[in-house]
Amino acid sequence: MVKRNMPTKQFHEFLIIYVYSLISVLFFHPSAPPTFSEITRNEGYEMRNNLKKIGIHTPKLLSMSDTNLIEEYIEGGDLYWALASGGDIMLAYEAGCITGKLHEAGYTFLDNKAQNYLVRGDSVIRTDLGFMKKTHSHYSKSMDIGSFLASVMDLDMYGEIVKSFHDGYLSESGSKFSYLSIVIRNVLSVGFSSSSKTTLRNMLLDSRTLIGV
Numbered sequence: 001m002v003k004r005n006m007p008t009k010q011f012h013e014f015l016i017i018y019v020y021s022l023i024s025v026l027f028f029h030p031s032a033p034p035t036f037s038e039i040t041r042n043e044g045y046e047m048r049n050n051l052k053k054i055g056i057h058t059p060k061l062l063s064m065s066d067t068n069l070i071e072e073y074i075e076g077g078d079l080y081w082a083l084a085s086g087g088d089i090m091l092a093y094e095a096g097c098i099t100g101k102l103h104e105a106g107y108t109f110l111d112n113k114a115q116n117y118l119v120r121g122d123s124v125i126r127t128d129l130g131f132m133k134k135t136h137s138h139y140s141k142s143m144d145i146g147s148f149l150a151s152v153m154d155l156d157m158y159g160e161i162v163k164s165f166h167d168g169y170l171s172e173s174g175s176k177f178s179y180l181s182i183v184i185r186n187v188l189s190v191g192f193s194s195s196s197k198t199t200l201r202n203m204l205l206d207s208r209t210l211i212g213v
């Protein structure tokens, strides 16, 4: 799988990073977005090894330059596509476990869309590591939850997917979702969704059972 590097990153990723910086100011947790060299380091061999040690699998990195990144091709496609086409709901549980493990290890993904998880059989592999940040901040963790939820909000199975992701997350981190993650979800979902009717319906679903106080 050949990917172009930073200069051609697409709209969704910039949306994530702008929202991240903007909300951080609004909530008095000013947080700088990652720089180009941090993005390159995050995609590299060392970070992939760190992740492997904490039980998070990534595609094998084959080569990396300033403009191109070549990694192993994962044939099952991304998690959004898998869930949209009737894939096993436990895949969302796996994504929740991965997010929980990452937070426990003191990192966050920031760009935690379902499209950044790949599927191989019944296991889930994480790609697109560019925006990772080493932090225990409550705000950055909420960004991970919020961006995942927003990315699946236009799916009919949203309720089941979120419950499954939540249970996986809880099993690894011992924490429920923060209220802030729901606020971030609502902001991001405006830019993410391909079906505003489904998104709006899902926004009105009751999230109270998922939130820890």
Ligand SMILES: Nc1ncnc2c1ncn2[C@@H]1O[C@H](COP(=O)(O)OP(=O)(O)OP(=O)(O)O)[C@@H](O)[C@H]1O
Pocket (backbone or CB within 6 Å): 001, 003, 004, 009, 010, 011, 012, 013, 059, 071, 072, 073, 074, 075, 077, 078, 115, 116, 118, 127, 128
């Ligand atoms: N190793 C891989 N094997 C198979 N498919 C992949 C792989 N990496 C990425 N993809 C597919 O390509 C899509 C985009 O990949 P990735 O997120 O890494 O690139 P990006 O430049 O960050 O794009 P985007 O802005 O859409 O996030 C993924 O959602 C997935 O569908």
Ligand SMILES: [Mg+2]
Pocket (backbone or CB within 6 Å): 115, 116, 128
């Ligand atoms: Mg991506």
